[in-house]
Amino acid sequence: MAVARALLVALAFACALVCGLALGQAAAAAATLDQAIAHFTADDFDETLAGVNELAASGSPRAAMIITALQDGKLMFSAEKKAVYIQDDLGNLADAATGRKVAGAPPDDLDNVRINNRLRGSIAAALGQLTLLSRDPQKRYAAAQAVFKSRAASALPALEAALAKETDGRIKRALEEARAAIVLNQSGTSDADKLAAIKVVAGRGDQDALALLADIPAHESPAVARAASAAISGIKTRLSIWDAVQNAWYGISLGSVLLLAAIGLAITFGVMGVINMAHGEMVMLGAYVTFVVQEAVRRYDPALFDYSLAAAIPLAFLFAGAVGILIERTIIRFLYGRPLETLLATWGLSLILQQAVRTGFGPTNKEVGNPSFMSGAFDLGGMVITYNRLWIICFALAVFVALIALLRWSRFGLEMRAVTQNRAMAASMGIRTSRIDALTFGLGSGIAGMAGVALSQIDNVSPNLGQGYIIDSFMVVVFGGVGNLWGTFVGSFLLDIANKFLEPYAGAVLGKIAILVLIILFIQKRPRGLFALRGRAVEA
Amino acid sequence: MSHTPTLKNLQLNRRRLLASATGLAAGLMAPRLAMAADTIKVGILHSLSGTMAISETTLKDVMLMLIAEQNQQGGLLGKKLEPVVVDPASNWPLFAEKARELISQDHVAAVFGCWTSVSRKSVLPVFKELDNILFYPVQYEGEESQRNVFYTGAAPNQQAIPAVDYLASADGGSVKRWVLEGTDYVYPRTTNKILEAYLKNELKVAPEDILINYTPFGFSDWQTEVSRIKAFGSAGKKTAVVSTINGDANVPFYKELGNQGVKATDIPVVAFSVGEEELAGLDTKPLVGHLAAWNYFESIKTPANLAFIKQWHEFIGNPKRTTNDPMEAHYIGFHMWVKAVEKVGTTDADKVIAALPGTQTPNLTGGIATMLPNHHITKPVYIGEIRPDGQFDVVWKTKRLVPGQAWSPYLPGSKDLVADWVKLNCGNYNTVTKTCGGS
Incomplete structure (x- = not known):
């Protein structure tokens, strides 16, 4: 069967060749296009790969479009009709070879042409070759990167042509790097060429360059091998410096998440002295508020999706704050001065809240999307900075500054400080202490709710969300x-x-243990922590 | 932890109350007893609260669906089946307690339950002591075969080994360098031990080309781990990640992969614990092409599977709910149990245990699952790639069904062991010393 098919293909190919000779180039291109497209109806990865390669070589103006459709899962086929279509976003079909709209109902056995990782690599390489001369500079840059990764020698003529025409410095450098990658990967190029190529790649200085240089065949001449290993160690030194910077950045980013989760607790536990084991559940409620807001936005006006977080932040604050005030009024206020009972009551409360959310929303994770400005990453020197982490750091700092300002300059902040420092004196000055207690607890819970909005961007939105943060x-x-x-x-x-x-160095598990041990030792030495409070608040 | 004793006390009180009520009003209780004799009880031991509720609640629902269907078709041995659902609350000691309650108080004929290996280990002594049957539906680390337990999930040779074989093949990208990334507990540790031995001895991978890393349960800050994987992958050899990360930690892991731009074409990740359900909480577009190895995928189009999915959607009342591999395992296990009970005409545990090996039932993907003498089953192995819609495209499958191995031939401690409850009546028979009782 397979042999017969191969024979047929070969025969058809030969026929196409003959036809091409006879009828001129245009007809040949059309014939090879049809030939190439025919591969996609086989529903076989090897056949699809052959189709991609033939398309890339066909020189047809439609090739890039068809391959892009394949990459996006929009290339459909019907095995029965032996036809291949491109589907647009609305679900309409157009014939892949001609671009003509298909009228009437789609075929029954319509299915998309499946691709796997090996194919994805080849598709990226083929598209890279085809779009090197694109008018869009972004596309040209992406094409150069794709060729750099694929190192396919067949792209060399297109690359040379693109290099000759390119004016944009950044793209030109990317094109040169791509050419260097091909040169290094090819046998039969001169040592001088290879040495020049190594220099170009070393200038790139990132992990991809490292991978390329490490992959240079062992049988190269000593000069090339020496240059390559020198370039490798140069890149490694550079990367190790960036590694340290990157670790510090990761620490800041993780710290900002913890700061968000802990700062509400610093108010309820630190200032009021209430051991609130349900604090994590306030964070979780905030995350669910984000989910509900996003669902509402998706349903009523998807165009506003990017602003959903801006709406979720105040709502999460108000909702979690209201729940906090409710908890304070109904449970905690009867337990002031009884830390053990408070601990048990709030622990029970945390279980109740978790189960309530589990019953209401179901036990599975909820999908909370990242708005477009929080997706992806950018390179800064030798490190990658992800946008969502950057925004969370900014958000944590903003919340912290706002909180400090509130406590320092507002009347509520003044009263709160007065009550926590000397309750009896504050009461005798006419401050309604029980109202301040409720509002303070609400403030701590509300901030936890805002933390939930931020955490929904990086963690699971599930009923267990808060548990991971309470101990830390x-x-x-x-x-x-x-x-x-x-x-x-x-x-x-x-x-x-x-x-x-x-x-x-130690791994995630041991690293955490080491930190805990360090804290225990530190607390032995300084039982009141880094910044011990002095004055009357201490004895309370 | 403090809630366990409270619960126990409550139960004790309830039990005492029940006992006195029975004594006082035996007449009142009579109808209830009579009714109980008319049904066959089936225990469902899955966490409905706590961390594991996310995975196990679905399995409880699928069991209720299967039992309801069986009852519609006339029940079993002329009696109706009655599900008894308990909630072990993701608390491992509570699993043992609830199992004891199901068997000695409710007199269930068989139990379907457990997810994590530690919960299974905690109930083993109970099933042995009270001589009942447990159907365990989740892929696990192997190295076990118990007389009272039937393992309908995959053993390592039905999931981990074929996945590695696929990645090492030309179609999978001829991977030469491996990151074994797992959550720090028994399943990933044992699986990775087997995989490490397999990679070194069978695929001749050099030790410096294997990176093993563990993270705690519920780990959420993957920045360092992902950049470490990227650095490990830049040594010029094709690199892949084999992930035994379990539970909640997966979502932030995949988010970080997507954000740091680790594409499946550069460094593919193959996961053993990520299915349709886990992907439901995730934007899957950046993850397209990453892989999962299972014995079932929702996207496999067979008449049996399409009917199962339709039935599930109708039962649960939500057309968006996905199906997954452990659900199929319960489907197979339940039908095997029904067949075995029908064959011996009783629900007596000893007779059913003896009848189960050799029992065959169709699985959902077009094959026939057979219960083997080592209490594992035959399964097809599929490798799926994540699609933009959160489902999987099957890119590779084994040519025939793979029989489950209780003991891995790649580990020095277990390579001489076999499990055979039919001929040898032993779960860990040593073929070298010819004795039953381990290495």
Whole structure:
């Protein structure tokens, strides 16, 4: 069967060749296009690969479009009709070879042409070759990168042509790097060419360059091998410096997440002295508020999706804050001064809240999308900075500054500080202490709710979300010094940067243990934490 | 942890209350007893609260669906089946307690349950002591075969080994360098031990080309791990990640992969614990092309599977709910149990245990699953690539069904062991010393 098919293909190919000779180039291109497209109806990865390669070589103006459709899963085929279509976003079909719209109902056995990873690589390489001369500079740049990765010698003529025409410096460099990659990968080029190529690739200086240089065949001349290993060690030194910077950045980013989760606790536990085991569930509620807001936006106006987080932040604050006030009024206010009972009651409450959410929303994770400005990453020197982490750091800092400002300059902040420092005196000055207690607890919970909005961008939105943060949050508050917001701030960054520097060497599990041991030792030495509060608040 | 004793006390009180009520009003209780004799009880031991509820609740639902269907078709041995659902709350000691309650108080004929290996290990002594049957539906690390347990999930040779073989093949990208990334507990550790031995001895991978890394349960900050994988992958050899990351940690892991731009064409990740259900909480577009190895995928178009999916959607009342591999395992296990009970005409545990090996039932992907003497089953192995819609495209499958191996031939401690409950009546027979009782 397979033999017969191969024979047929070969025969048809030969026929096409003969026809091409007879009828001129245009007809030949059309014939090879049809030939190439015919491969896609076989529903076989090898056949599809042959189709991609023939398309790339056909020189047809439609080739890039068809291959792009294949990459996007929009290339459909019907085995029965032996036809291949391109589907547009609305589901309409157009004939792949001619671009003509298909009228009437689609064939019954319509299915998309499946691709696997090996094919994805070949598709990227083929598209790279075809779009090197594209008018869009972004596309040209992406094409150069694709050729750099594929190192396919067949792209060399197109690459030379593109290099001759290119004016944009960045793209020109990418094209040169791509040419160097091909030269290095090819046998039969002169040593001088290879040495020049190594120099170009070494200038790139990233992990892809490292991979390329490490892959140079062993049988090269000593000069080339020496140059390559020198370039490799140069890149490695550079990358190791960037590694340290990157670890510090990861620490800051992890620290900002912890700061967000812990800062609400720093108020309820640190300032009020309430051991609130349900704090993590406030974070979880905030994440679910984000989910609900996003669902509503998706349903009513998907165009506003990017703004859904902006709406979710105040809503999460208000909702979690309201739940916090409710908890304070109904449970915690009866337990002031009884830390053990508070601990047990709030622990039970956390279980109740988790199960309530599980019953209401179901046990599975909820999908909370990243808005477009929070997706992806950019390169800064030798490291990758992801947008979502960058935004979360900014958000954490903004929340912290706003909170400090609130406590320092607002009347509520003044009253809150007065009540926590000396309750009896504050009451005798006419401050309604029980109202301040409720509002303070609400503030701490509300901030936890805002933390939930941020966490929904990087973690699971599930009923267990809060549990992962509660222990770490207590740790940071105790380490930083109970009752001191700056202690929480410094503590969370210090601990997490240390954690991130330990992690590459000790692994995630041991690194965490090491941090815990360090904290235990530290607390032995300084029982009141980094920034111990002095004065009357201490004896309370 | 503090809630366990509270629960126990409550139960004790309830039990005492029940006992006194029975004594006082035996007449009142009579109808209930009579009714109980007319049904066959089936225990369902899956966590409905706590961390594992995310995975196990679905399995409880699928069992209820299967039992309801069986009842519609006339029940079993002329009696109706009655599901008894308990909630072990993701608390491993509570699993043992609830199993004991199901068997000695509710007198169930068989139990379908457990997800994590640690929960299975915790109930083993109970099933042995009270002589009942457990159907365990999840892929696991192997190295076990118990008389009272039937393993309908995959053993390592039905998931991990074929996945590695695929990646090492030309179609999978001829991978030469391996990252074994797992959550720090028994299943990933044992599986990775087997894989490491297999990679070194069978595929001749050099030790410096294997990186093994573990992270805690629920780990959420993957920045360092992912950049380490990227650095490991830049040594000029094709690199792949074999992920035994379990549970909640997967979502942030894949998000970080997507954000740091690790594409499947550069460094593919093949996962053993990520299925349709886990992907439901995720934007899958950056993950297209990453792989999973299972014995079942929702996207496999067979008449049996399409009917199963339709039935599931109708039962659960939500056309968006996915089906997954452990659900198929329960489907197979339940039908095997029904066949075995029908064959011996009783639900007596000893007789059913003896009848189960050799029992055959169709699976959902067009094959016939057979229960083997080592209490594992035959399964096809599929490798699927993640699609933009969160489903999987099958890119490779084994030519025939693979019989499950209880003991891995690649580990020095277990390569001489075989399990055979039919001829040898032993779960760990040593073929060298010719004795039953391990290495």
